[in-house]
Amino acid sequence: RLMESGRLERRMRRRRSRSPSRSRSRSRSRSPRRRVKRERRSPEVKREMDLDHVGNEGLPKDIEIFESFAEKNSSLKRIMNKFDWDYDDANMWMETMKELEKEGATMDVMRAAFSEVLDRWPYCYGYWCKWATIEAKIDALKAFEVFEYAVNTFPLSVDLWLAYIRFMRTELMKRSDGLEGIQRLNARALMTVGKEWRSLPVWKEVIAFETSIGNPLAVTIVLDNMISTPMEGMADAWELVMNHFERTPLKDLLKPMERNEVESECLKNVTNIDEEGCKMRALDRRHSIYEETRRRANEMTVFESKVKRHYFHWKPLERGQLINWKKYLEWMCDHSEGREEDCILTFERALIPCALYDEFWLMYAEYRESRGELEMAKGILERAHRVHCKRSVNIAISLASLLETMDLDFEATEALLKYDMNYPGNLLIYNRYLSIIKRREARCGGECVHEKGVAETYECLIRNAVLPYANHNIRYISHKVKENDRLNISSYYSMRYSRYLRKVKGQSKMAMKVLKTAISNDPTNETLYHALIDLHYEKYPLDIQSIKESFDLCLKSSMTPLGVKVRMSQCKIELFEEIGTCPREMREFTSSHRELMASRGEKEL
Incomplete structure (x- = not known):
């Protein structure tokens, strides 16, 4: 029974931390319409068609298979227990994946484990490649699916695209239409990752393939695009251009229109067409483009040369690296006129090594918002909120603010509710939630169609220290908040609620009732007594008797600590020096204060 209870708790914790995007993709992949269409295909047709449509559906996973395997395997269970089955602990997964390979786990178990890791850290290209490699040993179609899903999830990984291209080349060349498939993939790779600073190996891979199939004109087109893209290794890129021009005949080198233009320019000076001269003229045209691109690349090198870690890792990034990326992005924003795509690409690149730092996501979203691209900014913050910075309060609040805008x-x-479900007890989240509800009620005349109103939200926070959910969720999530924190949250929102009732709703009696209830629950909280006294003090005409009773509520309570009583007694004397009308009362207050001081072992100066 205890084992089942522990397993249930782990399952609930894992499901709460799982990315919503994955659950949505799974639900789409299981739709009846798609299932029927797949069942109607013959195995051969199904396989051929799926090779062209991989990646349209989310990868399936069943974590229960992994958990069952872990329960039965003593060494794996020992690792999981060592980390308290914390699915968000990267170190646990590092040891777990090594152990799974060592133990020779089944493919279903490996799939579930890879899915869990890459759900949380989708920028770990090494795990994507390892997963695809393992799948390829059993079923090439599964490897296709993994690679396709990988490049859609992590499109700016040069190493991932290289592995995908090489794998596809091996597999697709077995098909009659394989050549076209490889060329489509090459074009897609260059379109997606070709402008990345370290993308030269991808360009070389595509050039080598087009050269191997005897397509020099395609090589020229690829080279033209390459030399107009600032990247690392521009000198090597120009060397490739020169070598291609040197060994390729003019008739195969250029498009007919450009070849005619070059030949016409040569005929102005000579009577016969000189092939080498025409090549030199075509090369000169490209050299001017190359020089401009190299100038831009040199400007970027100032920052790129300082990048030590261009890949993702869950270990903290050095402060100097963070500063360099921040300055790089600021420089790109200042020089982005006419080059907005380069600026966006740099932001996306920065988010790979800096994925766990919310300030870069916020900076990127602000840039998109400044250009009027609110949907793009929303998507950026949702990515951070859902996957990379799930614990970031700043991301959650910024996303809520943008959505309200x-x-x-x-x-x-x-x-905000989703954040509170996973990480309850954050006052910033609660305050923003309340402010949104207040503004909505002000706009719609006090009616709130979809959710609880301001008063009900305050009351829920005071009772349970969490936002209003369904009753079973309130009970469950409320237990995740520490008892002391829950009491502090309840007292804090009692004061805010009483202020709201008094200042906004004009309900002074209700405000006093809220504060008195809070004091009965938290008699050691000095701030609550001050709030109650201030509430009486703001009345006109002044109700001295009510103020006196509020002080007595503190001073006569057996639950109030002595230190709080001493401070409140001193405050009482000072206040009644200002508003008091009876000298006899002042003598009584002073006498009571001396007794408190004496009981604390202090002498009045």
């Missing part, structure tokens, strides 16, 4: 109030509060 876009008149998506319900989605804004949903983002």
